[in-house]
Amino acid sequence: ITRIEGHLKIEAAVDGGEVKDAKCVGTLFRGFEIFMKDRDPRDAVHIAQRICGVCPTSHGTTAALNLDAAFGVADKIPNNGRILRNLIQGANYIASHIVHFYHLAALDYVDVTEVADYDGTDPELLKVKDFIARALAAGDMSMLAPFYPRYEGDYRLPKKVAQAAVAHYVEGLNMRRLAHEMSAIYSGRLPHSVAVVAGGVTSHPSIDSIS
Numbered sequence: 001i002t003r004i005e006g007h008l009k010i011e012a013a014v015d016g017g018e019v020k021d022a023k024c025v026g027t028l029f030r031g032f033e034i035f036m037k038d039r040d041p042r043d044a045v046h047i048a049q050r051i052c053g054v055c056p057t058s059h060g061t062t063a064a065l066n067l068d069a070a071f072g073v074a075d076k077i078p079n080n081g082r083i084l085r086n087l088i089q090g091a092n093y094i095a096s097h098i099v100h101f102y103h104l105a106a107l108d109y110v111d112v113t114e115v116a117d118y119d120g121t122d123p124e125l126l127k128v129k130d131f132i133a134r135a136l137a138a139g140d141m142s143m144l145a146p147f148y149p150r151y152e153g154d155y156r157l158p159k160k161v162a163q164a165a166v167a168h169y170v171e172g173l174n175m176r177r178l179a180h181e182m183s184a185i186y187s188g189r190l191p192h193s194v195a196v197v198a199g200g201v202t203s204h205p206s207i208d209s210i211s
Contacts, residue, residue, distance in 0.1 A: 041067060042198060049192045054099050056191045057092035057183065061085060067198035081200025084186050088193060088201070091183035095176045095190075102172035103146075106165060111155035112147040114162040124170040125163060185209050 007028045013021040036047055044063040049056035064085070068074040077085075115128045116136070135143035142148070157165065180190045186203050187193030195203045203209075 041070065045196060045198070046192070046194070053191050054104075055092065055096040057089050057187070057193055057196070058096075060193060060196050061089050064196050064198055071198055073199050077200050080205060084201045084203060084205065085196055088183050088187045088196060091179045092190065092193075095179035095183070098172045098176045098179065102169045103176075106169060107147065108151055108153065109155065110157060110165040110169070111162050112144075112166055114155075114159045115166050118163055120163075122167055125167050128166055128170065 007026070009025045009027050011023050011025070012019055030051075032048070032051060036044060039047070044067065045060045048059040048063040051059045065074070068077065112128070113132065115125055116132045118125050118129045120126075132144065132147075135141060135148075155162070183193065184190045186201065186205075186209065187195040188203070195201045
């Protein structure tokens with residue numbers, strides 16, 4: 001399974017249509033268990049975020065929660081610190097789910113070429129149609145990245161549904177950008193925020209940032 005950070009292997013023993021045994025195995029060792037040893041523990045918030053470029057905030061927040069407990073301040077987090085942590089994490093949650101569903105997984109199920117003969121007025125779909133036409137005219141399928149190369153699977157969605165899914169794919173790009181901006185207002189940047197620390201956050205809510 002390649003649509004995750006780190007890759008995963010699934011093995012299943014099936015007998016007569018019944019799963020008798022199953023296991024999952026992480027196939028890519030990246031060494032976080034090793035190179036985080038003997039570091040200042042406060043570095044863990046920043047290092048752990050490099051586990052994933054899609055959901056870094058979850059790893060950084062988890063590290064911060066562990067540090068809260070280790071430093072004995074878990075019950076002393078200011079309300080604004082707790083709220084801002086949740087806002088930062090919540091915004092990345094939105095962005096992470098959008099990119100996983102629409103921009104990583106959906107293309108294995110949606111036939112983007114169904115837009116090649118789109119005859120509607122949706123401006124985003126017309127852009128995708130033009131994008132496909134340029135690649136076909138040039139005879140260079142590599143111009144269709146990230147839609148190509150792709151799995152040649154069983155794309156069974158009806159044309160109208162496939163076209164709607166492609167429109168959602170494009171809309172998802174903008175929604176993900178907005179979610180990133182929302183998180184970056186309080187976390188300094190995204191991905192790999194810098195505001196979440198042991199004890200709370202390093203930023204303050206203001207009228208401007210709330211607006």
